[in-house]
Amino acid sequence: MSSSFRTHKGPRGFWPALPALILLGVFFLFPVLRMLGYSVEAGNLDWYAKALGEGLYLQVFWNTFEIAIFVTFFCLLLGYPLGFLIATTTPFWATMGFIFVLLPLWTSVLVRTYAWMVLLGRNGVFNRLLMDGGVIADPLPLLHNLTGVLIGMVHVLLPYMVLPIYGAVKRLDPAVVAAAEGLGASSWRIFWRIYLPLTLNGIFAGSVIVFVLALGFFITPALLGGGRVMMIAVLIEQQVRETLNWPFAAALSAVLLASTLAVYALAQRFMRPAATS
Amino acid sequence: MERLDAEEVSSAELRVEDVSKRFGQVAALDHVSLLVERGELLTILGPSGSGKTTLLKVVAGFEAPDSGRVTVDGVEITVRPPAKRDIGMVFQNYALFPHLSVRRNVAFPLEMRDVARAEIDRRVTDALGLVELAGYDERLPRQLSGGQQQRVALARAIVFNPRLLLLDEPFGALDRKLRETMQLEVRRLQRRLGLTTIFITHDQEEALVLSDRVAVMNKGAIQQIATTTEIYERPASDFVADFVGESNIFHGIAGAGGIVVLEGGRTLRVARALAAGRKVGVLIRPERFAVTVANQFAGEVIEAIYLGSSFKLRLRTGDGLSVIVRQPARGKLPVVGEHVSVGIEPDEIHVFEL
Numbered sequence: 001m002s003s004s005f006r007t008h009k010g011p012r013g014f015w016p017a018l019p020a021l022i023l024l025g026v027f028f029l030f031p032v033l034r035m036l037g038y039s040v041e042a043g044n045l046d047w048y049a050k051a052l053g054e055g056l057y058l059q060v061f062w063n064t065f066e067i068a069i070f071v072t073f074f075c076l077l078l079g080y081p082l083g084f085l086i087a088t089t090t091p092f093w094a095t096m097g098f099i100f101v102l103l104p105l106w107t108s109v110l111v112r113t114y115a116w117m118v119l120l121g122r123n124g125v126f127n128r129l130l131m132d133g134g135v136i137a138d139p140l141p142l143l144h145n146l147t148g149v150l151i152g153m154v155h156v157l158l159p160y161m162v163l164p165i166y167g168a169v170k171r172l173d174p175a176v177v178a179a180a181e182g183l184g185a186s187s188w189r190i191f192w193r194i195y196l197p198l199t200l201n202g203i204f205a206g207s208v209i210v211f212v213l214a215l216g217f218f219i220t221p222a223l224l225g226g227g228r229v230m231m232i233a234v235l236i237e238q239q240v241r242e243t244l245n246w247p248f249a250a251a252l253s254a255v256l257l258a259s260t261l262a263v264y265a266l267a268q269r270f271m272r273p274a275a276t277s
Numbered sequence: 278m279e280r281l282d283a284e285e286v287s288s289a290e291l292r293v294e295d296v297s298k299r300f301g302q303v304a305a306l307d308h309v310s311l312l313v314e315r316g317e318l319l320t321i322l323g324p325s326g327s328g329k330t331t332l333l334k335v336v337a338g339f340e341a342p343d344s345g346r347v348t349v350d351g352v353e354i355t356v357r358p359p360a361k362r363d364i365g366m367v368f369q370n371y372a373l374f375p376h377l378s379v380r381r382n383v384a385f386p387l388e389m390r391d392v393a394r395a396e397i398d399r400r401v402t403d404a405l406g407l408v409e410l411a412g413y414d415e416r417l418p419r420q421l422s423g424g425q426q427q428r429v430a431l432a433r434a435i436v437f438n439p440r441l442l443l444l445d446e447p448f449g450a451l452d453r454k455l456r457e458t459m460q461l462e463v464r465r466l467q468r469r470l471g472l473t474t475i476f477i478t479h480d481q482e483e484a485l486v487l488s489d490r491v492a493v494m495n496k497g498a499i500q501q502i503a504t505t506t507e508i509y510e511r512p513a514s515d516f517v518a519d520f521v522g523e524s525n526i527f528h529g530i531a532g533a534g535g536i537v538v539l540e541g542g543r544t545l546r547v548a549r550a551l552a553a554g555r556k557v558g559v560l561i562r563p564e565r566f567a568v569t570v571a572n573q574f575a576g577e578v579i580e581a582i583y584l585g586s587s588f589k590l591r592l593r594t595g596d597g598l599s600v601i602v603r604q605p606a607r608g609k610l611p612v613v614g615e616h617v618s619v620g621i622e623p624d625e626i627h628v629f630e631l
Contacts, residue, residue: 173370175368175370175372176374176375178339178359178372179366179372179373179374180374181339181359182337182338182339182359182360182362182364182365182366183360183385183386183389183433184361184386184389184390184437185385186360186389189389193385194374197376198375198376
């Protein structure tokens with residue numbers, strides 16, 4: 001069928017976005033370019049060689065990726081059932097679920113991270129409860145280590161996983177599920193054969209967002225890691241504030257930016273063919 | 278193709294016994310009973326909100342009735358989950374699996390029954406041949422037209438030799454021409470496979486084309502179950518007469534010797550003898566008027582509609598009746614404002630008790 005509706009294409013559609021583009025140009029693109037400039041100030045790529053060549057710094061990059069992978073994994077593990085439940089429950093419980101998922105999103109990361117410090121510390125709420133209850137004799141090491149960082153980051157990033165998954169489940173036609181049921185599929189098979197493949201896009205989108213956000217995370221690993229969990233953003237901050245080595249910090253940032261863009265590009269490639277209407 | 282026919286025999290008889298279902302204050306089903314015989318196509322016809330979809334859901338197992346029983350070949354399935362009912366269903370929007378190819382869609386019910394791979398291949402090929410979709414195996418649903426999607430849904434619903442086939446307003450989304458083709462095709466297939474089938478629709482024309490029998494539903498209750506001719510010629514109530522086909526319905530009181538006195542005072546001669554003094558309804562189909570001296574209706578044309586093969590008039594008679602007349606289009610057609618006169622033979626008038 002041919003449509004006689006006119007669509008606006010070309011320059012016509014470009015002008016309304018101009019103010020936003022100017023804003024991005026002045027306050028985002030320019031500083032980024034400026035930063036990239038710092039990294040090659042000496043006229044060579046020595047700072048990049050240092051960032052990518054020295055075992056210590058490679059280790060930090062590797063740590064960062066590892067933590068991001070763990071965080072993504074745990075977010076998926078917790079986020080899929082949660083998103084699924086919110087999408088399929090009664091309106092009342094869906095609203096409640098949304099409040100619990102979104103409320104943290106509206107709270108400052110700093111506040112949430114400090115709250116976790118209160119909960120997870122040696123004398124924190126969790127250890128108190130467990131020790132008073134006689135479950136453990138000595139406090140569990142929950143703070144200033146990887147465990148603490150993971151707990152904090154998963155908590156902060158969970159909504160970014162839940163929302164796309166919720167959307168994917170919600171978009172699924174209930175008649176399709178009913179059809180599968182009527183054709184003889186058990187609940188288990190309905191999940192594996194219908195729900196999972198049809199919500200793959202949501203899983204993928206959520207995972208990419210969480211992973212990319214986790215790569216550049218700063219406040220949570222800095223505070224909950226207590227200086228013992230080194231992620232790339234923490235390292236950059238040290239270079240800027242303590243060693244005052246701005247060119248090196250810029251080179252590290254450029255590498256982080258490049259890896260983030262690479263993850264996005266990779267995700268785009270996978271996302272396209274999987275897109276189902 | 279031949280093999281599917283040979284495998285038939287699985288088709289069953291369905292009984293719905295005194296089933297009721299309420300949603301809050303609304304009685305969606307109010308003591309509904311019906312029997313669908315082996316190999317029969319029964320249409321449930323009703324306006325939206327009449328309870329027909331709820332009835333279908335109860336039969337398919339997606340809704341549990343508050344009371345009453347559903348049995349297939351004498352075996353009660355009232356509370357059996359849908360997956361264990363062996364009922365093939367074609368949904369309103371087809372509900373195809375968007376991520377699976379045509380072949381995988383049709384194979385789905387067989388895979389769920391752990392049928393051997395080779396057997397699945399054979400039966401899917403047969404089913405796709407039956408709905409004339411051979412060669413479309415690897416297409417995705419979104420790459421198909423509406424009619425083709427419907428054929429896939431149909432193939433998927435019959436490939437596992439279901440005991441019952443349910444069709445939930447499957448033709449609603451198709452354009453008129455395609456709809457007629459698909460209706461006849463479904464009917465042909467259903468006859469050939471001898472499938473006991475329930476067809477849900479709000480379209481009375483569709484019901485007349487397709488069915489062996491029609492159950493007319495309104496407000497959660499079955500108003501009449503009968504053959505298509507019976508429903509059209511001898512509806513049991515105002516509602517059925519009005520819902521199925523175009524109609525002139527008048528109320529009156531039966532008099533002695535085969536007459537009915539209408540509320541406005543007009544006397545009609547009818548073919549049926551009735552106890553005098555009874556309140557009755559009178560149904561006259563618009564196309565049954567003829568050039569006759571019996572039961573004359575004379576009046577002014579207040580609406581004239583040309584329909585190609587026929588034309589339709591609305592007359593206002595002297596005693597204030599509004600009468601719809603439909604006649605084959607021939608010669609010069611009456612125009613608005615003109616006075617015309619038509620008659621109806623007594624045996625063309627259907628009288629029903631109120």
